[in-house]
Amino acid sequence: MSDDSIKTKDKIAPLPTIRRIPSYLRLLYEYRKEGREWISATDIAERLSLKPIQVRKDMAFTGITGKPKKGFVVSDLIDSIRGFLGWDMMSDTVIVGSGALGSALIGYSGFSEHGLNIIGAFDNDEAKIGSLIHGHKVYDLKDIASVIKDNDVTIGIITVPAQAAQSVADKLVEAGIKGIWNFSPVKLRVPECVIVEKEDLSSGLAVLSVKLGAHLCTD
Amino acid sequence: MSDDSIKTKDKIAPLPTIRRIPSYLRLLYEYRKEGREWISATDIAERLSLKPIQVRKDMAFTGITGKPKKGFVVSDLIDSIRGFLGWDMMSDTVIVGSGALGSALIGYSGFSEHGLNIIGAFDNDEAKIGSLIHGHKVYDLKDIASVIKDNDVTIGIITVPAQAAQSVADKLVEAGIKGIWNFSPVKLRVPECVIVEKEDLSSGLAVLSVKLGAHLCTD
Numbered sequence: 001m002s003d004d005s006i007k008t009k010d011k012i013a014p015l016p017t018i019r020r021i022p023s024y025l026r027l028l029y030e031y032r033k034e035g036r037e038w039i040s041a042t043d044i045a046e047r048l049s050l051k052p053i054q055v056r057k058d059m060a061f062t063g064i065t066g067k068p069k070k071g072f073v074v075s076d077l078i079d080s081i082r083g084f085l086g087w088d089m090m091s092d093t094v095i096v097g098s099g100a101l102g103s104a105l106i107g108y109s110g111f112s113e114h115g116l117n118i119i120g121a122f123d124n125d126e127a128k129i130g131s132l133i134h135g136h137k138v139y140d141l142k143d144i145a146s147v148i149k150d151n152d153v154t155i156g157i158i159t160v161p162a163q164a165a166q167s168v169a170d171k172l173v174e175a176g177i178k179g180i181w182n183f184s185p186v187k188l189r190v191p192e193c194v195i196v197e198k199e200d201l202s203s204g205l206a207v208l209s210v211k212l213g214a215h216l217c218t219d
Numbered sequence: 220m221s222d223d224s225i226k227t228k229d230k231i232a233p234l235p236t237i238r239r240i241p242s243y244l245r246l247l248y249e250y251r252k253e254g255r256e257w258i259s260a261t262d263i264a265e266r267l268s269l270k271p272i273q274v275r276k277d278m279a280f281t282g283i284t285g286k287p288k289k290g291f292v293v294s295d296l297i298d299s300i301r302g303f304l305g306w307d308m309m310s311d312t313v314i315v316g317s318g319a320l321g322s323a324l325i326g327y328s329g330f331s332e333h334g335l336n337i338i339g340a341f342d343n344d345e346a347k348i349g350s351l352i353h354g355h356k357v358y359d360l361k362d363i364a365s366v367i368k369d370n371d372v373t374i375g376i377i378t379v380p381a382q383a384a385q386s387v388a389d390k391l392v393e394a395g396i397k398g399i400w401n402f403s404p405v406k407l408r409v410p411e412c413v414i415v416e417k418e419d420l421s422s423g424l425a426v427l428s429v430k431l432g433a434h435l436c437t438d
Contacts, residue, residue: 006426006429006430006433007433013429015426018422018425018426018429019419019422019423019425019426020422021425022419022421022422022424022425023404023406023419023421023422026404026421047406048406049406084429085425085428085429085432086428086429086431086432087428091428091431100322100323100326100327100353101323101327103319103323104319104320104322104323107319108319108320110421114421114424114428115428116424134319154431155427155431178431179427179430179431181423181424181427185242185245187242187266187267187268195427195430195431197423197424197426197427197430198423199420199423200238200241200242201418202241202242202245202329202333203237203238203239203241203242204238204400204416204417204418205241205333205335205400205416206237206238206240206241206304207225207234207237207238207416208374208398208400208414208416209304209305209306209310209333209334210225210232210237210303210304210305211225211398211414211416212305212310212373212374212397212398212414213304213305214225214226
């Protein structure tokens with residue numbers, strides 16, 4: 001298996017497909033809100049500046065087949081995508097670190113649409129422990145193992161500073177977490193059975209910077 | 220030119236290369252802090268769980284040539300990477316939206332290392348206008364054109380809610396911004412000469428979710 005794709009139950013899905021799929025879902029929620037029943041790959045492609053063939057290929061990975069000339073039933077496509085991403089089942093999740101980024105994430109109300117049920121946050125700052133951030137309790141980092149085990153938490157989001165990230169990851173793994181969404185700049189060492197997805201904002205900024213530098217427009 | 224690469228002055232750099240480069244830079248800063256003079260592609264590969272050949276190819280895009288058996292002089296490699304990314308020159312930048320995510324970004328002290336000089340933030344909330352967030356002034360959104368022009372701002376970071384994003388982008392473009400780092404979930408319509416890089420956290424979450432779902436470990 002290459003690093004650029006993921007083997008699922010039925011087929012190997014390329015990473016760019018998986019990364020594009022949430023934007024389809026967002027558009028589909030808009031369509032549903034507007035009461036529209038059908039959507040075509042051409043509509044989707046146009047709205048998201050993609051090629052229709054690309055959209056059709058991506059959709060096929062989710063296991064759905066469109067109807068010629070009509071496209072997809074909006075609610076069926078939503079179900080198909082949510083099932084493919086596993087977002088039809090809620091994963092209990094904790095956020096470790098309640099600094100600026102952690103607080104911003106705790107306040108993100110869209111997580112439930114993304115299959116995440118936020119159980120609470122953890123911090124080692126006495127001033128924060130016991131307080132509520134956007135309605136979620138901040139627990140003492142010392143209690144992380146018991147909270148994770150008691151609530152059967154499967155995903156941990158790490159937003160602590162670099163120097164604390166590995167020790168937090170070790171605690172999460174020891175408590176039985178299955179997946180880590182890592183916002184720290186550290187490359188975490190975890191057992192093979194634990195999935196880590198690293199969110200590196202500086203990657204996006206690098207792409208923006210290089211594009212700006214390569215830019216040939218003169219006006 | 221494909222969507223998966225960027226043509227720079229000298230060569231076409233693949234997007235995955237550009238996205239990896241900031242993590243090299245981070246490691247190099249660590250090496251420099253530790254007072255180490257040399258670094259090899261093998262060291263870098265090992266520390267970041269990459270293949271040495273991949274690291275060597277990526278480095279070549281920045282225009283540097285290593286020395287056999289010794290690798291690269293740390294400070295030269297830092298200069299080469301910063302030059303490649305354009306991070307050796309500061310871009311004056313504004314953040315539009317001072318909600319949870321905007322505030323988190325304003326507080327990120329690493330921006331200057333990434334070539335961004337934050338001029339200030341903008342909001343339309345009377346309660347926030349005139350206040351300081353992490354030492355940066357929050358301006359009235361109404362004044363955005365004059366602040367951008369007076370300070371020769373080139374980059375705008377959008378963190379406003381979806382329904383306000385396009386109108387903010389229009390204002391930034393009209394004021395002469397060259398690049399937009401878009402954290403809103405909206406696909407922005409801008410003139411061809413304006414670069415937009417969309418930061419979609421749900422993409423990373425989708426990858427994590429699919430990997431978790433495809434996971435075969437049973438323990």
